[in-house]
Amino acid sequence: MKLKELKVLTQLKLSKIYGIKESRSIFHLLLNEILGIDVINFHVHAEKKISLDSVELFNEKISLIEKEIPVQYVIGYVMIEGLKIFVDKSVLIPRPETVDLCKWIIQKKLNGKVILDIGTGSGLIALLLKKKFNNCTIHAWDNSTKALGIAKKNAEQNSLEINFDNVDILKNHDPKIKFDLIVSNPPYVHKKEKNSISNVVLKNEPNEAIFVNGDDDLLFYKAIINFSKSCLKDNGIIFFECHKETINQVKNLLIINKFIDVELKKDSFGINRMIQAKNYGYA
């Protein structure tokens, strides 16, 4: 079979579930993974015949993706900003808007600072910040033992030193250290939104990473802001990723809690998605 025929066949199988654009990107991810051929080289080698073994391997992966398993879990990792980040069903697949959040944070002068990532999941935020600011001390917390296992593996594989801890941020916790910066992309989707979320996400990604338990959409923001009262240094900064529908409520929450310089920012899709604020000081 020629490469270009494999592409047509793949798109035919997947476009019913994923649409044409996403099927094309899934094809190229698999091609790169299985045959080491990137998009540019695909066009150079489109007429090239591929071995039966490779076609079989390709089809094996395609049949998993047809069962609505995300390509990132099938391949087992994502590449972000030069980091290989392993993912499985115990962690949320890193989203582009979270990378936008990291790029915003990275604009700060953070050399030597002590940073905490709450709800680290795959470790995405902690890893990207440590890669940029190697002399920062980074702490990363999650209440999922499995997620922490993946995050630790990601830190090791990328040779980045991060202090991981199993912490439930909804319970009282006194770490006995103060942070210069606290960042979190917490669960922020209300359960009533389940109907509007794709099956691929609902069936595979950890629901506890996505949805807030109970009726208070702001549960995690409240807990983290409350925690920051004792653990964020004066003039320390807090960064959140937010739901576009509740970001203004998070903003109000920060203002009520005496945070200053509250700033919202759009992600690369043009959606108001992230917020930063400075701790005025509670001493």
Ligand SMILES: C[S@@+](CC[C@H](N)C(=O)[O-])C[C@H]1O[C@@H](n2cnc3c(N)ncnc32)[C@H](O)[C@@H]1O
């Ligand atoms: C939206 S995911 C973010 C994952 C990762 N930081 C990212 O941006 O890709 C939320 C994370 O919060 C964790 N989490 C949920 N409830 C928690 C709790 N009570 N305490 C600490 N972490 C929690 C989940 O396990 C999940 O990894």
